[in-house]
Amino acid sequence: MAVQLGFFMKGVGMIKSVMCFVGASITASVLLSGCAHFGKLSEVGTEMAQVPVTENPSGQTFPGKFIWHDLVTPDPLSAGKFYEALFGWQIDYQGDYAVVHNGNKPIAGILQVAPEEGQARKGVWIPSVSVADVDAAAQRVEAHGGSILNGPVDMGQRGRAVMISDPQRADLVLLTAKGGDPAEAEAAIGDWLWDEIWTDDPDRMEAFYSQVLGYDEVASTNNYGVFMHNDKWRAGIRHLQDTKHMLWIPVVRVADPEATAQRVKDLGGTVWVAPHEAPSNGNTALIGDPAGALLLIQQWPTQASKGGL
Secondary structure (H helix, E strand, O other), rough: OOHHOOOOOOOOHHHHHHHHHOOOOOOHHHHHHOEOOOOOHHHHHHHHHHHOEEEEEOOOOOOOEEEEEEEEEOHHHHHHHHHHHHHHHEEEOOOOOEEEEOOEEEEEEEEOOOOOOOOOOOOEEEEEEEEHHHHHHHHHHHHHOOEEEEEEEEEEOOOEEEEEEEEOHHHHEEEEEEOOOOOEEEEOOOEEEEEEEEEEEHOOOOOOOHHHHOOEEEEEEEEEEEEEEOOOOEEEEOOOOOOOEEEEEEEEEOHHHHHHHHHHHOOOOOEEEEEHHOOOOOOEEEEEOOOOOOEEEOOOOOOOOOOOO
């Protein structure tokens, strides 16, 4: 199952180079720290709060499901052009917060964070994962060795959110979406399949996220595991040794990984692991946008995206 669900990196040296490139020069906590201060939303936070995670809320919460992503980048316009050309996404630029659509469905946001003086221009995707009760989840985070970076905070049409860092410093947003999560449906081409976490201590991360997000099963094979809730695949966990900064990597469904990887190069991005270099039947690749934000692209058989949006 691990071969089908993901890719295996080419070696520890390459892994370290990717991690070093990504680094933490744009700290993920800017997502909410730039949006909220002492419980009050900033200008960009107010714009974010006007954007729900779905235009058709289900009225239900699906704990542990990744329901939104935000790209924090030094150049939103450049990033937007890249993703429009790569995935066919449509991006609505209004004010300081751009909304990304795949077809007629909102799937992500883009906001600008300037790099610190003397540091390289780097971007990062920040995922938001569903929880039934943000405040209770925040308490579980601290009880099990994680930390609160910002929040909990009410974000209008978005819902109630808290930015956390897990025990190995991988950052993400816990979100109770207003009106409920997006309805369960198979991921379309260009949608998020799910996210996977890279860690050198999978046992610790399995215990942490099972407690915080309510995952009730982890199906593991070799160096890859799958977080599950109520028999639904929700996220992946990849064992990478000798890494210092862990992170969550989003996965986008594509029809043709080889063609998509070539477009990444043509558009000024980086292909860190090409489809033919990953022992996954050529269906997966690790890419970076021009500002360094990492994504996995993956071909996925119909009716198999059990954890996707």
